Amino acid sequence: MxxxxxxxxxxxATANGLGVEEFWSATRVGKNAIGPIARFDAAQYPARLAGEIRGFEVGDHLPSRLIPQTDRMTQLALVAADCAFADADVSPGDIPEYDMGVVTASTSGGFEFGQNELKKLWSQGSRYVSAYQSFAWFYAVNSGQISIRNGMRGPSGVVVSDHAGGLDAIAQARRQIRKGSKLIVSGGFDASVCPWGWAAQLAGGRLSTSDEPDRAYLPFDDHAQGYVPGEGGALLILEEERTARERGAENIYGEIAGYGATFDPRPGSGREPGLRRAIEIALADAGVEAGDVDVVFADAAATPSLDRQEAEAIAAVFGPFGVPVTAPKTMIGRLYSGAAPVDVVSALLAIREGLIPPTTNVERSTSYDIDLVTGQPRTASARTALVLARGYGGFNSALVVRATD
Structure with missing residues (x-):
């Protein structure tokens, strides 16, 4: 074994909290943090709401030399990595540098940094473009900057598979732990709330155009009309359990127990989407039965056809209304590669407290055979949770987390 x-x-780091305590105190009670975009003038865009992180002053968290060479997503990721190390009571300098690695996910890279440098190129000329543009926009930049800042030279990489990427990265990190690495930092961050990033997101055709923060992002609701994007994500410190206990780790939130990934068949093929199979693979990998799962954290696309596919996959595995389902991302928006790692955090904290956070703003729909937790949080003796994520183009990922004691 x-x-x-x-x-x-x-x-x-999300729109409703920076750090575990602030994030969970808002999430557990369903505090909505979606609102009108403040980072740029979105009045002329068809979608004008986002889950923005307000009040984040990067100079309060990072040295001044790092600020001009990093995009907002990387700044958030670096701060989250610092918080994760502190939460784990680990000093990177105390671990051999080749025993530590970083595996992150990214959907869009440093969009805002790239936008600003392209603006300089077009308006002022090439000599005004920052040399940092060569890497600050790149998908792998978070892994690179985290590893450099913390002296980590072990196995590292980046996964680019949209929303599913956050789970794919954690699974890759687990593989490296099993191969002998002592510690891997893993998760995902995205922050593309800027004109260029917003235009790219609108091109996907799945954004909600509602101007009502409490009614804009409604997965599994009869009034669903697309999702609201957000910014942020989460990073986890992963260790082998024996190593963690030997060093006296005080926080062991839970185990990354199982993982499955599939790809949807070609559109029009008549074949079933791959999500159900991803769930079954993850459960088998974890060595659990469907009846052992206490809660499902849904991908929650808020597009009727995708919601139906997800609900049907959940019902096929667990039975109609067979397991509580929740999507707390309705409070903060979909964070692309950061979304699923945040759901993993919510799942671990839900298991710890015995409380399932609600899917805010959603009215119970009769169109889906799932037990959606809405309105208020639900008390539950949860030991095992399943997190789902789906990406553009057919990516499906499922991750099982469970208590260790």
């Missing part, structure tokens, strides 16, 4: 990979530290 493979050694167990556990989560010993969490760094999270």
């Amino acid at each position: 493979s050694a167990r990979t556990v989560v010993t530290g969490i760094g999270v």
